[in-house]
Amino acid sequence: MKKGVIIFFLFVLPIAAYLFFASGVNNFTTLPTITPEINELPMWESSGNEPVKLQGKITILGFLGSNLDKLENKESLKNFVQIIYNKNKTFKDFQTIMIVPIDAKSKIDDLIYEFDWKRVGDISDWKFVFASHQEIQNYYSSLGLIGSLDEYSGTPNVYIIDKSRNLRGRKGKNKKGTEEYKEGYSVISPAELKNEMEDDFKIILYEYRAAYKRNIKPDLQNDNSNNSI
Numbered sequence: 001m002k003k004g005v006i007i008f009f010l011f012v013l014p015i016a017a018y019l020f021f022a023s024g025v026n027n028f029t030t031l032p033t034i035t036p037e038i039n040e041l042p043m044w045e046s047s048g049n050e051p052v053k054l055q056g057k058i059t060i061l062g063f064l065g066s067n068l069d070k071l072e073n074k075e076s077l078k079n080f081v082q083i084i085y086n087k088n089k090t091f092k093d094f095q096t097i098m099i100v101p102i103d104a105k106s107k108i109d110d111l112i113y114e115f116d117w118k119r120v121g122d123i124s125d126w127k128f129v130f131a132s133h134q135e136i137q138n139y140y141s142s143l144g145l146i147g148s149l150d151e152y153s154g155t156p157n158v159y160i161i162d163k164s165r166n167l168r169g170r171k172g173k174n175k176k177g178t179e180e181y182k183e184g185y186s187v188i189s190p191a192e193l194k195n196e197m198e199d200d201f202k203i204i205l206y207e208y209r210a211a212y213k214r215n216i217k218p219d220l221q222n223d224n225s226n227n228s229i
Helices: 002-022 071-088 102-117 133-142 190-214 218-223
Strands: 033-035 058-064 094-101 127-131 154-161 170-173 179-182
Touching: 058 071, 058 190, 071 102, 071 154, 071 190, 094 102, 094 133, 102 127, 127 133, 154 190
Parallel strands: 058 094, 094 127
Antiparallel strands: 058 154, 170 179
């Protein structure tokens, strides 16, 4: 029985994982780095009253803006929750961080309650950090991106940050020889989240799963959860 389990984890599971990740539309073998080693988050106030860090976690980073309570903004955020967050929230090294202007701090509890009450998803585990508009603008500028924040210090884009604080996306020629560039993923578009971000996020997870499996003993693999990355 034990031998059969080991064979499953050594041979069957990797093949199944390959087929799963290969089924997407991303034509990169790995997800390119847009900005290497972005700055760690400053010691801003957080919803959990504890330091919030990027290092060591796979992070989805967003900038909500002080107008987050507008209906169209909440509807767009629902797209992200339902298409990306709900499917990946159980991975232990995954976190969602939202940077929010300090003058919108009072709106966060209402947002969490509304999403839970309407069965959109439980976002109580999200890490909300609060700063002044100028501090948020300065931090965003340090990311070295083409895009910009709006007058409310927000953007509809969310960003993939790996465990080493590299901002990842699409850059350069893909396997088909086509030039691509994508630094963030718009929550306004369900199609973009489904066809691009979901696929790119799978690649990030697979990179860490593959590295994890290379660095553990085969006879210990059956002791690890499928949600380890």
